[in-house]
Amino acid sequence: MINVVLCGGNGTRLWPLSRASYPKQFTKITSNYSLFQKTIQRNQSHCDKTLVVSNEDHYFLALDHMREINVTVEKFILEPIGRNTAPAIALACLSIDENELVLITPSDHIVKNEIEYSKCVLRAKSLAQKGDLVTFGITPHYPETGYGYIEANGNDVISFKEKPDKSTAETYLSRGNYYWNSGMFMFKAGVFLSELKLHAADIYNSSVKAFEESHQHHETIRINREFMELIPSNSIDYAVMENSYNVKMVPSDIGWSDLGSFEALYEELPKDEHLNTISDKHVGLNSYGNLILSESRTIATVNINDLIIVDTSDALLIAKKGTSQKVKEIVEKM
Template sequence: MINIVLCGGNGTRLWPLSRTLYPKQFNKLISNQSLFQMTVSRNRLICDQTLVVSNEAQYFLALDHLEEIGVTANTFILEPTGRNTAPAIALACLAVHKDELVLVTPSDHTIQNIVEYTKSIELAKELAELNYLVTFGIVPKYPETGYGYIEANGANVISFKEKPTLLLAEQYVNSPNYFWNSGMFLFKAGTFLEELERCAPEIYESSVKAFNNAKVKNEVIRINHENMMGIPSDSIDYAVMEKSKAVKMISSTFEWSDLGSFEALYNELPKDVDQCSIVDNHIGIDSHRNLIIGEDRLIATIDVDDLVIVDTVDALLISKHGSSQKVKAVVEQLKTQNSELVDHHVMAYRPWGNHTVLDQSLNYKIKKVIIKPGKKIQMQKHYHRNEHWVVIKGTALVTVNGISSLLRTNESTYIRVGDEHYVENPGLIDLYLIEVQVGEYINENDVVR
């Protein structure tokens, strides 16, 4: 059985913790592993292989997280842009044998009670072998309005329900026939493709075309941008599950959450005697039931209850409990302002390593740059800024306007506006640079490669 890990996402529901280029599955929100790492680790216990469907921009981030947990043998399908879950799953199923069982899981969910989880998987495998499309319904514990629901009679699915009003959610919880829609599936790859061709032929045909035109190298399948955009965007629920007659559901009792809001995250975290989330850098005075998340600074609360407080290096969110779903409206406003806060954390991953913004103002930016052994930043120039590089660890081979020189610890170089330059790490350890950008315009798009 192969675990297809869906690793997309826009990073909006848990902003500012998550961003477009650093969505929540890569955050270590509830343990010393990211949600993505937890997903892969959990399913490697019951699956023979892992196939990750990821946005191309997150590929190296995903690789770093896999390397951190000692996982190296994987297949990647890289999408240049997301087209929702139906095309993502179709592309993954096209990459494996039609009779192969595939367990499709999002990469940003939490699951407790692995024994019950494994039992549900085993039951689903029996139905999948009979050519059913199997989904997992979670027995609801409270009237959640942020989840979709499945109406079922035993294993027979009657209907799929959208996220309900509170009144409807209360009715669902009090009925034995309604379950939270987990967004996880198990079926034969060929069975899904057959149902997709029958229920959504345009998605099927355009997915086949995109897959056949993909570039394949070293277990990495890169989908062409034009072909990807030619696939209609739709979820697996709308495209297939709501139309197919071959759908079954496994009623599941393992602990599950999609961490789709800060309220859901609050429920997962350990709490102190005042029912505030436990964090080392928080002092609470007569404050109760608060979600506190902070990275560096001390956070002190006095006489406040039922708040969500999320403090990151470059943004602070304060919300009432129950209102954090409106964070999407904040993200939309940031988009209208063309703010980098939507897409980027202060740390950004690149094929050669990563860089972290340490400080910035109107006409300067200071970064810490880490370049992996044998990697390099490709030739580029800037029209609006000068750069100073200082080596703080390792050895840098710097080339400016065709002239190369070696820089060692505590040595520096100066890159003027318009200079063609690149830097590589010829050593065996990570190269650390401090980069100081100075100019009238210091946005990331002032790069000509």
């Protein structure tokens, strides 16, 4: 089995911690290892090889992080521009044998229960070997509105749901058969390509052309920008998973987070007795429940509750907790 690590995102919802030049998968936010490194380490025991699909601008950054943990990549596929997950996975699958099992993992997720994760990978493997497209559904523990949901009956997928409002998410949680859509998948390379060709022929055909016109040198495959631009941008969910009759889901209670917001990051960081994130740069008076991160300057707070304060060398973010999904809009505005 090959671990295909999707490493093309810019993590704009965690700006200014995450930048286009240094996105969140390479930041060491929660430990001494980057999220990218922890993803690779987590799957080393399950996969024989690692294949990284990355923005070409992050190639040397990814190489440095691989060398730090002494892991060799089987292949790098370098995209000049991002076209979402369906083309990225298609290019990866085109580069390997059609019978090869692939474990698709984003590079910026957290998995805290690795023992349970290993069990879920083995369950997914038994389904994928039979020719199924397998997705990992995360057991929800609260009514999150920032994730898509999967309605399931055991391993059988009933439907995929868009990000819900609060009341809909609460209904999903109460029913007990709805799961967060993790963005992790497992299947045979050839099975995915066949389903992509069936349900999104435009993406399949343009991805094949882009791969055929790519520049390959040793372990590195560089996609030509001219042909990459011709590939329609779409996610694997919209292009394949929501249309295929060949989909299974593995329920996964694995301590998962995609760190897709500062609220999610707040949940992962250690806190003091006032529920502020612990920082030697913070001095607080009557301040509670704050996420406070500073690269260098001291941050003093007085009578401040439930704020996000992120201070870097060239930018300062202040936001109310519960609104940080709008950080992406700030980045677009800038």
